[in-house]
Amino acid sequence: MISDENIKKILAFRSDRDWEQYNTPKNIAVSVAIEAAELLEHFQWTENNPPSANEKQEIAYEIADVAIYLTYLCHDLNIDLDKTVAEKVEINKKKYPIEETKNYVKNTK
Numbered sequence: 001m002i003s004d005e006n007i008k009k010i011l012a013f014r015s016d017r018d019w020e021q022y023n024t025p026k027n028i029a030v031s032v033a034i035e036a037a038e039l040l041e042h043f044q045w046t047e048n049n050p051p052s053a054n055e056k057q058e059i060a061y062e063i064a065d066v067a068i069y070l071t072y073l074c075h076d077l078n079i080d081l082d083k084t085v086a087e088k089v090e091i092n093k094k095k096y097p098i099e100e101t102k103n104y105v106k107n108t109k
Helices: 004-016 025-041 053-077 081-095
Strands: none
Touching: 004 053, 025 053
């Protein structure tokens, strides 16, 4: 969860640079996808070994980039992320009931 204080800092950072003019919902969504791809790049061609301390910090920064862009998007579209996540969890509970999905591994052979 991002604190209200950090949300204010994120929005002020953008505003101080007059970047709102470039931050259309489409451009922000594209940026989310790019940053998510940069996050994924840290796991490309790796085994399931835990990342080193340095790699973990780099991964954390990529996650932060995704979170910053999502913060912009939620702010600009007036989306209450906390409320929406809670709603989506309830939707997923109905879509994926425990008795049908726990320990389920799809046979891909």
